[in-house]
Amino acid sequence: MKKISILIQMFCALLVISSCTDDNANFKVADTTPVVLSNLEITDIELDQVNPNNPAITLNWSSANYGQQTAVFYNVQVSKDAAFTTPVSVTTVNTNSATLSINQLNSAVGSAGLPPFQWNAAYARVVTTIGTTGSLPVASNTITFNVYPYFNYPFKDFYLVGNATEPGWNNNNNNPPLFRDGSNPNLYRYAGYFSTGEFKVLEVKGLWQPQWGTNSGTGINVNPGGGSDPGTFPNNNSAIAAAGYYTFTINYSTNAFTFVPLSTTGAVNYSSMTIQGSASATTAMTQSTFDNHIWHTNTLHLTPGDLKFVTNTSSVWGGSTSFSGTATLNGSNIPVIVEDDYDVWFNDLTGHYILIPLNL
Template sequence: MKRLKYIQNIAIAVITLSFILVSCEDDSEIFTAEATPPVALSELPTSMIELDPNNAGNPAATFIWSLADFGQPAAENYSLQISADEAFTEPYTATSVSGTNSVTLSMGELNSAAGTVGLPPFEFNTLYARIMSSIGTQNGLPVASNSISFDVKPYFNYPFKDYYIVGNATAPDWNNNNNNPALFRDASNSNVYRYTGYFGAGEFKVLEVKGLWQPQWGTNDGSTIDVNPGDGSDPGTFPNNNSPIAAAGFYTFTINFGSNTFGFEPYDASGATTFSSMTIQGTAAGGDVAMTQLGFDSHIWFINSVNLGQGDLNFLTNTGATWAGDTSFSGQATEGGGSIPVIVQDDYDVWFNDLTGEYILIPLNL
């Protein structure tokens, strides 16, 4: 009996060793992918698409193309690129998919793509589309398809961010939803915002959304700006990381979100005219609409939630002088300076600084 058991153990050992030896043999194969021929992107069934802001979730266009062939059974990736020119100088990737050869963009998605590549609103202009094929998790061996073109009439995309001040050195105090004055955006550099006006002895911060404490901007070192986007620690206060403004007075606060820097300098308002009233007028306003003087600072004027149509706009003082600039949404007004273009109808918060002539029109629904 013991001999039989011994023979069985030897047999098992031989089988096990054979399995190990066979397993150790290098029988792997090297798989090499090759660049696919360009996939063929089909023309759209319509050559003109008018986008509807009231149905932003509805389908706008379905793009269909042939499948790629990289010579290996690996994940095939496809990116739909949109461009304002046939050379795809600055393409925008509208969406990416894997393992399928069609994708549908909604009205809102196609409108966003059109705005991103620079198509103006409310008129038909040509867009170009192509498919970029690639393989694997690293999007290797990218190959562009043929391009197709079609005309699109976008609705408006508001491309800017707006910012507001809060703090015990400002009119709203530490209330994040108390008619917080807006910073005035530079018309030629949308990263630069300014606020020239009266500041009390104290501190302040910058908010991105009225009624919310984050995103919240301040400074931790007194020279660069810091932000809590909503999942971090709140930064220190302006003007110098919890070192308050020592003397109340007029100052110019400048913040540059491109370079992450800021400035806070005294401003001489001693010779400035104090107006007793201010109105907006023009075809966009549909008549004269009175502005309200900020009680904290007599040089800051505002209107909340005023409906403006497409047209022109200027500011009229109690002296009969009109002030305006030539850039929409924000800019620098001068006396007798023509008309501010309002390019899209909406409800707006309007702010005007009679010390500097700066204005900003903030759409509430775009």
């Protein structure tokens, strides 16, 4: 019986191997010749941010042929150079055409590195693949067109309100913003002086909703509008017992927050702060009377270039990320990538800065 069992197992193994060999012999694919991407009828495309869902362009191309009946996918890519050094994938379809909305095209060329509010040359191609793993990619010819993109401000800004903060329970009193992390757009901090009392976080100055607080003392809760307002920080309607310096951190990706004491030992008290650089004329900042480590200037017109913060002691604070980040002494100049009016805030305790555009 044991010999019969072994023979049966050997026969089954040979049958499986034979089946696999036959399948490989019958299913052979070859690289397709590149599909032909048609030129656009209009080569100057000005993108209108008023109607972002309207169609911007329609791309058409020929069919791929891999020599087998198989699922073929077409990935539309754009780039700022003809070599597609850093291509941006816009959409993937299984048809011979794709219509890109104004918002899609604007986001794609922005991600490709084309600056807003000026004419730029953009390049497009279609990369053909088969299967769900993107096998046997073959790129089409490249077409070029001129595009005038607008700027999509991709971030949210948040503001303090409450009797533990400088503006009190006034939702439109030059409320200080939370400082957004330069590399994690969901992480915000405010390191500064809090008086005894409570506070909440608002998403829009002048509006009570969306309003953020806590009902548990550890997680964050929101009333987006029309619902019940959450409890206050730091611990669901439990006031700050002792006035002083604290660091408030809130992470919108994990819905968690912390509120911990902050040591100010060794902190320098500056008497003046100016904004300098190619993005703006030298501009004096206003020092908070509530917390002398917080500085701001409102409605400052900035143009593409850079800026830095210069103290009365001639020390210079700079950072490497646009819109928000952490400056360091003698750091690189902060890049300004788009022209607009900005509210600019700087915290000399931590080096946190934020540039909030008012019209984007």
